[in-house]
Every structure is written in C-alpha cells, then in structure tokens.
Amino acid sequence: MTIDWHAFTPGAALTGGLLIGFAAAFLVLTIGRIAGISGILGNVLPGALAGRPGSGGERGWRIAFLLGLAAAPGLAAVSAVPMPPVESLVDWPWLVAAGLLVGVGTRIGSGCTSGHGVCGLARGSLRSLAATLTFMAFGIATVWLLHHVLQVPA
C-alpha cells in the first residue's frame, strides 16, 4: 500500500464529513428518524412494506428529504462550493450492474453507507457494524479484482 498524498484532501473530507454527521444528528433530533438514504428512497418506491416501524407510509418527510438532497448541487452552484467532477471509471454496462447490485443489496441488507456506516455506527448498532465491515470488505475486494487482477480499462 502507498498513500497517494497528492489526492488526499483532509480539510475537505473533515468538513464534508461534519456536514453529513450534523445532517444525520439534525434528522434524528427533529423527527426521530435515521438519515439512511437507501431506506428513505426504498420506502417511497411502490411495494415498500408498510407497518414496520420506520418503513412504508410516511412519504411526506421522505420525499422532502430526497428533494433537499437533489437541491444540493444547485445550492453549491449559487454559493462558493465547487462541485467536483463525476468521473466514472467504468462504462455504462458496468454502471447498470453496479446500480442493480446496490439497489437490491441495500434493501436486503437494510441500509447503505449513510444508514449503517454513519447513523448505525454512531448509535452503537452491532448490525450496522457487521454490515459496514462487510460492504467495506466486499468493496475493497471488488476494486482489487477489477482494477488489479482483471485490469478493466479505466
């Protein structure tokens, strides 16, 4: 392993992380919900199971949250926050496969980076710790396989 010091952006990372964490803290303090994006999105889609606490129904705040998320690039554009480029390293067929896996996986596994990796860990959930270690390990293994073993062109 070599650390790429040129790519390392500690100031931006710490600031962005604080905003993400404050947002999660704000949501649970105001309306008592987990700021987990896959759960919020998955539960506004048709077919979400209603009845379980925190799932199904209650579309209002979920849609408002998603609209806020989608408004972020607009806010960045009118303020001084630079929007980084969206540089994909893989072609569209790979992105379709990736999207399907992320969609199915986050629903079956009850969460993604925000819900398990930030909120779950912050409240000491062992389920979230297990999920976070698992998706990190599989993410690292997949990148190694694609870019170092199979050498998929970037």
Place this chain on the structure above:
Amino acid sequence: MKAIAAFLCGLMLGVGLIVAQMTNPAKVIAFLDVSGHWDPSLALVMGSALLAAFVGFAWVERRGRPMLSGELALPPRWPVDGHLLGGAALFGIGWGIGGFCPGPAIVGTAALSGDAAVFTGAMLVGMFGANRLAAANAAARRTFSREASDAAQ
C-alpha cells in the same frame, strides 16, 4: 414542519457529500483501492461524520423523544443475520464496481451527470425488485401461517 426539517437535512447531507467529494466515484474507488495508490480521504469523512452523528444520537436518546415528532423510530441493533450480511455483500460489490452509493448517485444525477443517472436508474429498478420480493415473501408467510392454523383446527 417535519417536511421542512427533512428537506434541510437532505440539503445539508447533499452539500456534505459534495464538499467531501464523495459525489465523485473516482475518489471513492481511490479510497477502496488499498492495494494501489490509496487515498485515505473517505476515512476522515466517515470519522468526522460519525463524531457529529454520535452527539445527535446520544442527545436524542437521553431526551427520549425527538423535538418535532412524538416517537423515536429506530431500527433494532441486533441480531446480525444472513439477510443483513448478504445484502451488505451485494451492496459492497456494486459500490466497488461503480464507486456510487445511493446518496452520491442522487446528488450526481441532480448535477446532470449521465453516468450517475444510469447508475441511479438501475438502482431504482433493483430497489423496486427487492421491495416486490419482500412483499411476496411476506404474503407467502401470511398464507402459510393461515394454512397452518386452519390445519390445527
């Protein structure tokens, strides 16, 4: 009120993802690429996010109830099961392939990135399919338990 709080929270989270550069899949892949030229930035994103979120969760659990809504609706912390680990594994593979997780995919799509939009479209199909499957399983379980109780009578 609840909708306004949720909107502001989504907005703040989205700006956080942009500032942290998590909306760039190349940056995410560089973090997951520990055997190449590793960019540790995202570890700091997670660390500072955890710290801020920890304060919020500790505060609300001490308070017992949130400020705008009557109930604290938090998922169980235990047990770890096959669904959780299997789902997280599939998610990790998809994250490693594309470099997008759900939040950055939505923000990237809103920033009019074609790559993010393709990913997000497929992700919505995957989520919808998983929802349908879960609903079908729940219905099958209900039928099964009804038949079992009929048989018992």
